[in-house]
Amino acid sequence: SQKIEQNSEALNIQEGKTATLTCNYTNYSPAYLQWYRQDPGRGPVFLLLIRENEKEKRKERLKVTFDTTLKQSLFHITASQPADSATYLCALERGGQNFVFGPGTRLSVLP
Amino acid sequence: GAVVSQHPSRVICKSGTSVKIECRSLDFQATTMFWYRQFPKQSLMLMATSNEGSKATYEQGVEKDKFLINHASLTLSTLTVASAHPEDSSFYICSAGDRPYEQYFGPGTRLTVT
Numbered sequence: 001s002q003k004i005e006q007n008s009e010a011l012n013i014q015e016g017k018t019a020t021l022t023c024n025y026t027n028y029s030p031a032y033l034q035w036y037r038q039d040p041g042r043g044p045v046f047l048l049l050i051r052e053n054e055k056e057k058r059k060e061r062l063k064v065t066f067d068t069t070l071k072q073s074l075f076h077i078t079a080s081q082p083a084d085s086a087t088y089l090c091a092l093e094r095g096g097q098n099f100v101f102g103p104g105t106r107l108s109v110l111p
Numbered sequence: 112g113a114v115v116s117q118h119p120s121r122v123i124c125k126s127g128t129s130v131k132i133e134c135r136s137l138d139f140q141a142t143t144m145f146w147y148r149q150f151p152k153q154s155l156m157l158m159a160t161s162n163e164g165s166k167a168t169y170e171q172g173v174e175k176d177k178f179l180i181n182h183a184s185l186t187l188s189t190l191t192v193a194s195a196h197p198e199d200s201s202f203y204i205c206s207a208g209d210r211p212y213e214q215y216f217g218p219g220t221r222l223t224v225t
Contacts, residue, residue, distance in 0.1 A: 032212055034212075034214075036216075041202075041219070041221070042218055042219060043115075043117075043204045043206075043216035043217050043218050043219045044155070044204075044216045045216070046213060046214065046215060046216075049212055049213065089154060089155070093212065097143060097145075097208065097212065097214070098145075098157065098160065099145075099157070099214065100157070101154045101155045101156075102154060103153065103154045104154050
């Protein structure tokens with residue numbers, strides 16, 4: 001069956017460290033994958049998109065990797081700040097601009 | 112990025128009433144919009160794809176007679192929850208995009224059915 005997993009429901013890290021979030025999927029073949037940030041009671045905010053032929057994508061302090069062999073994407077936030085605390089969702093394309101979302105990881109950056 | 116708005120942000124209604132939620136793309140035209148539902152501490156679940164000028168496409172298990180979608184213009188899609196019941200209480204979010212593969216989400220509507 002098809003499944004999307006994100007490494008942990010919650011992750012706590014110290015300010016200044018690099019946060020690494022994992023998205024693993026089974027029985028999907030996405031042409032691209034996205035990462036979103038969601039704050040409580042708000043809609044998700046688009047962060048990054050990475051295509052299947054791209055190994056890595058960067059945007060400011062964010063870095064995403066995509067390994068289609070391992071069926072895994074890693075999302076890194078370097079020099080993390082308390083303001084980075086939020087839930088991060090990965091989303092897989094499944095055709096027609098249609099996405100399926102992972103369960104999310106709630107990141108807490110402690111001062 | 113593109114801006115998507117939703118109205119209302121919160122609604123409380125009695126069981127058996129119908130509730131309409133609006134989703135607007137403010138600075139772009141969207142031939143397609145998506146409606147999601149999110150229960151507490153769970154991820155977004157796609158309910159339906161709203162197509163301008165034609166019928167919506169519903170995901171498996173979503174009742175089209177209960178969740179009525181109308182995409183009457185290139186900037187507006189509405190979701191009507193017909194005869195709402197407490198189990199319909201949820202966070203409803205729409206999304207749209209002006210470029211392929213980029214979706215922008217509205218702020219969401221919190222529906223509480225008493």
